[in-house]
């Protein structure tokens with residue numbers, strides 16, 4: 519959360535003139551409800567089921583940039599679909615930056631806790647090995663603007 523998947527993904531898609539799709543937005547559009555509402559009514563398990571269905575469908579498409587939700591990595595079926603069908607980039611971001619970038623936003627149910635720092639730290643410990651396992655490239659986002667990270671990714675992929 520707050521790594522820049524949505525921001526950087528959209529910029530890469532614009533530069534390539536590919537479609538940009540954010541799996542969180544796609545889930546909201548298909549469900550007709552926002553993410554906090556889905557978490558409230560169906561719990562995280564219900565949200566994860568919707569997320570897997572959307573990732574299964576979107577990873578069949580070509581020439582798109584797909585930004586996933588930060589927790590998509592938790593399911594083996596998502597990891598397999600993303601790695602086999604796409605080029606996966608892990609936007610590596612320290613918790614301090616995540617806290618700054620998510621501070622003003624109420625739309626992330628997992629961060630609606632008295633101690634978001636502890637939550638983000640626990641999630642990073644759990645997820646970082648999985649991000650590394652699935653990623654084809656690892657890109658630090660701490661010291662560069664979203665725009666510069668987008669350009670750097672295109673260079674690394676040989677697309678610019």
Ligand SMILES: Nc1ncnc2c1ncn2[C@@H]1O[C@H](COP(=O)(O)OP(=O)(O)OP(=O)(O)O)[C@@H](O)[C@H]1O
Nearest residue numbers: 519520521522523524525587588619659662663664
């Ligand atoms: N490299 C960067 N430097 C500074 N700010 C950034 C950078 N990348 C993203 N941001 C800012 O951080 C905020 C969160 O970014 P964004 O919503 O793209 O993250 P995300 O990875 O999609 O998060 P989530 O998993 O919650 O969907 C945005 O306001 C964005 O402009």
Ligand SMILES: O=C(O)C1=C[C@@H](O)[C@@H](O)[C@H](O)C1
Nearest residue numbers: 519542553587588589626627
């Ligand atoms: O890190 C997570 O588990 C999440 C990140 C968001 O993108 C959303 O997918 C949702 O809020 C869960």
Ligand SMILES: [Mg+2]
Nearest residue numbers: 523524542585
């Ligand atoms: Mg996002």
